[in-house]
Amino acid sequence: MLAALIGAALRKGIKGRIWDGYKLHRSDRDVVVLTYVVNASFCCPPLAYRSAFFVAAAIASLAMAGARKKLQERVALRRTAWKLADIVVLFLLLALLARRAATLGDTSTTWQWPWLAALVCEAWFTFVWLLTINGKWSPVRFDTFPEHLLEADDELPAVDMFVTTADPALEPPVITVNTVLSLLAVDYPDARKLACYVSDDGCSPVTCYALSEVAAFAALWVPFCKRHAVGVRAPFMYFSSAPDEAGSHGADFLESWASMKSEYDKLASRIENADEGSILQDAEFAEFVGSERRNHPTIIKVLWDNSKSKTGEGFPHLVYVSREKSPRHYHNFKAGAMNVLTRVSAVMTNAPIMLNVDCDMFANNPGVALHAMCLLLGFDDETDSGFVQAPQKFYGSLRDDPFGNQMEVLFQKLGGGVAGIQGMFYGGTGCFHRRKVIYGTPPPDTVKHGTTGSPSYKELQMKFGNSKELIDSSRSIISGDVLARTTANMSSRIEMAKQVGACNYEAGTCWGQEVGWVYGSMTEDILTGQRIHTTGWKSVLMDTNPPAFLGCAPTGGPASLTQFKRWATGVLEILISKNSPILGTIFGRLQLRQCLAYLIVDVWPVRAPFELCYALLGPFCLLANQSFLPKASDEGFYIPVALFLTFQVYYLMEYKDCGLSARAWWNNHRMQRITSASAWLLAFLTVLLKTMGLSETVFEVTRKESSTSDGSGSTNEADPGLFTFDSSPVFIPVTVLAILNIVAIAVGVWHAVVTGTVKGIHGGPGIGEFLYCCWTVLCFWPFVRGLVSRGRYGIPWSVKVKAGLIVGALVHFCTRN
Ligand SMILES: O=c1ccn([C@@H]2O[C@H](COP(=O)(O)OP(=O)(O)O[C@H]3O[C@H](CO)[C@@H](O)[C@H](O)[C@H]3O)[C@@H](O)[C@H]2O)c(=O)[nH]1
Numbered sequence: 001m002l003a004a005l006i007g008a009a010l011r012k013g014i015k016g017r018i019w020d021g022y023k024l025h026r027s028d029r030d031v032v033v034l035t036y037v038v039n040a041s042f043c044c045p046p047l048a049y050r051s052a053f054f055v056a057a058a059i060a061s062l063a064m065a066g067a068r069k070k071l072q073e074r075v076a077l078r079r080t081a082w083k084l085a086d087i088v089v090l091f092l093l094l095a096l097l098a099r100r101a102a103t104l105g106d107t108s109t110t111w112q113w114p115w116l117a118a119l120v121c122e123a124w125f126t127f128v129w130l131l132t133i134n135g136k137w138s139p140v141r142f143d144t145f146p147e148h149l150l151e152a153d154d155e156l157p158a159v160d161m162f163v164t165t166a167d168p169a170l171e172p173p174v175i176t177v178n179t180v181l182s183l184l185a186v187d188y189p190d191a192r193k194l195a196c197y198v199s200d201d202g203c204s205p206v207t208c209y210a211l212s213e214v215a216a217f218a219a220l221w222v223p224f225c226k227r228h229a230v231g232v233r234a235p236f237m238y239f240s241s242a243p244d245e246a247g248s249h250g251a252d253f254l255e256s257w258a259s260m261k262s263e264y265d266k267l268a269s270r271i272e273n274a275d276e277g278s279i280l281q282d283a284e285f286a287e288f289v290g291s292e293r294r295n296h297p298t299i300i301k302v303l304w305d306n307s308k309s310k311t312g313e314g315f316p317h318l319v320y321v322s323r324e325k326s327p328r329h330y331h332n333f334k335a336g337a338m339n340v341l342t343r344v345s346a347v348m349t350n351a352p353i354m355l356n357v358d359c360d361m362f363a364n365n366p367g368v369a370l371h372a373m374c375l376l377l378g379f380d381d382e383t384d385s386g387f388v389q390a391p392q393k394f395y396g397s398l399r400d401d402p403f404g405n406q407m408e409v410l411f412q413k414l415g416g417g418v419a420g421i422q423g424m425f426y427g428g429t430g431c432f433h434r435r436k437v438i439y440g441t442p443p444p445d446t447v448k449h450g451t452t453g454s455p456s457y458k459e460l461q462m463k464f465g466n467s468k469e470l471i472d473s474s475r476s477i478i479s480g481d482v483l484a485r486t487t488a489n490m491s492s493r494i495e496m497a498k499q500v501g502a503c504n505y506e507a508g509t510c511w512g513q514e515v516g517w518v519y520g521s522m523t524e525d526i527l528t529g530q531r532i533h534t535t536g537w538k539s540v541l542m543d544t545n546p547p548a549f550l551g552c553a554p555t556g557g558p559a560s561l562t563q564f565k566r567w568a569t570g571v572l573e574i575l576i577s578k579n580s581p582i583l584g585t586i587f588g589r590l591q592l593r594q595c596l597a598y599l600i601v602d603v604w605p606v607r608a609p610f611e612l613c614y615a616l617l618g619p620f621c622l623l624a625n626q627s628f629l630p631k632a633s634d635e636g637f638y639i640p641v642a643l644f645l646t647f648q649v650y651y652l653m654e655y656k657d658c659g660l661s662a663r664a665w666w667n668n669h670r671m672q673r674i675t676s677a678s679a680w681l682l683a684f685l686t687v688l689l690k691t692m693g694l695s696e697t698v699f700e701v702t703r704k705e706s707s708t709s710d711g712s713g714s715t716n717e718a719d720p721g722l723f724t725f726d727s728s729p730v731f732i733p734v735t736v737l738a739i740l741n742i743v744a745i746a747v748g749v750w751h752a753v754v755t756g757t758v759k760g761i762h763g764g765p766g767i768g769e770f771l772y773c774c775w776t777v778l779c780f781w782p783f784v785r786g787l788v789s790r791g792r793y794g795i796p797w798s799v800k801v802k803a804g805l806i807v808g809a810l811v812h813f814c815t816r817n
């Protein structure tokens, strides 16, 4: 009877309660699960009767699900001790605020503005701490079981894989080539379901030539990887270590290893020595003749068409795309490139899942697509996984994270925490999206409540633009009956693809707003992910072992700070725009706690003025003979001391907990202070100027170190972790702070020792202010060293002179009474 009921329900497409107490859930993949509302049996008399049904139901559900094993498991992580520490810090912050407020109201002390400024800053720090607590409070981990996926023997969805590159000088083609090769070689039951698209915003014939060489090399590389179950399928990384001789590989493996390596070396040197002039003479690259980087028609080349290869053989399609550029159009940087890739792939292969990576981010785990499928297909309700994001991790990274940009703790602690709310932020790379989610489709539960029926041609045209091919393909994506075009003849689709790659294609459509990657921020990733969460989708964090993808973290002062500045600019653009997460929570389906988690990142640049003000208080007090901290004799002195110590120990323990060194903690701590006073501050000012219409924000591409086969990045410097400088204004504020603190300490010591006035003056600085300034100098030590070093390691004179003038003015201001 029960089986009949289930059958009937399935035929009618009914979900939910089918019979007294029994509920039917039907997931995406026809997994039938029947649950029984157990508490109903307690209040009803024929208990045994019902229990029998319960057992029957369980058996029926197992049978109908084909004994399907779970693909993923969401594991909540305990962090009781950490929660306690969170509260202790919060308590100390509140105590500090209360104490300050009380002293301010105390009429016996003369009114002092440093105390008021400190109060405002500390209130802000408390707010930031509250945001942080919320973000980290309830972390989760997702375990994946790809072996169950393969056992189930179902057809897996097709995946379109996107790689973006923008500048052959900053992003050497050999890096892109390695990333592409690692993607072409990922494990997937049917390689015909995969396609790799490379977007080249640099419109470089060398990049295109390099990729055409890849197509030939992959015919050797991919079978080699599969045959020997190679672990890392980016050749430069794989060949950076000796072949595993201890293994069971035998002599013929060593032989093929050596010949593969020599093939790769030849490929790499052909690409590195490629000469643009001679490439252009080749008829194959004729389209590049006369093309300028910022002014050229769309170029699309199918470099490898795998539709004719057999099941289990061959490797994915490879398509080169350089979207049309014209000086009359604004191109929206990476977001624009991603939208073109989305459309081009829609008319060519139209896979329901899309993976995107930066050109330097190779797949480090060959099972990555399978792990991602576990998380995309493994939930009863697909709303739970709108996209699947892998944490950003880096290869050949410098020891102890000297530039504070490896973000391991950030990803583990905050990333895991956010994963437990509405889901991980989209990080711009290493992410699998459902195509329909990128198309702005709301999750299934809203569709049910909203208007039913598929959208009309006219509606789709308004949204997606005039291409009939694109409209048809998007209809199939939205309605869910997706048929990827595995049998398509790729070359015959190039003209349609060129149409959707044109720079005026988006005019009057929803691209860049409700559809695709969202425009209007330098951090299009955060913004796009947030739009998805606002529509009601959740996202999943995919933390595999070994890591899914590895990229290249910038090294040196200028590159690191430029990256931080771009990120900070982008998040502030989001915060003050109509896409602000606050509005998303009020008017959309962005959960409140998720909104607060977004705010942690969005307020980075807003923290700068507060942190700058607080950093100035120390030197100001020493110079002006004032104070902003309680005296050592005062019992209130112990609150800031306890707070400072707990705070530092808390962060140190976090680094230890993530398996990192104390050195890494220190480097990150001081880089946070340096970044705040430089990159975040400049970002704050830039966005301020932008809102006044005085400047534009631009995406400055990060330089990627060309990695030769040693896998460690090309650094022949004595100490690549040493801070480097250039004459950019980003270095001025920290230089000012470094000099100012040294001057202030000197003046303070002089006051204390020579004239002995410290004790004499009521309200003058005490030991607290001294220690505070010394700590600041320690934090800014790379700059102190930069003041006296030469070459790239020294701060240029232009920066020193400007900083010196500002310090002079500040000292004059502080000491004028
Ligand atoms: O006009 C442009 C500018 C950049 N890119 C590509 O965007 C990617 C990211 O650029 P990169 O300079 O490496 O920036 P990162 O700061 O390292 O990137 C992080 O931050 C970005 C947002 O600021 C995200 O887009 C990235 O995915 C994320 O890895 C690279 O593949 C570029 O080729 C373009 O395709 N077109």
Ligand SMILES: [Mn+2]
Binding pocket: 358, 360, 551, 552, 702
């Ligand atoms: Mn990058």
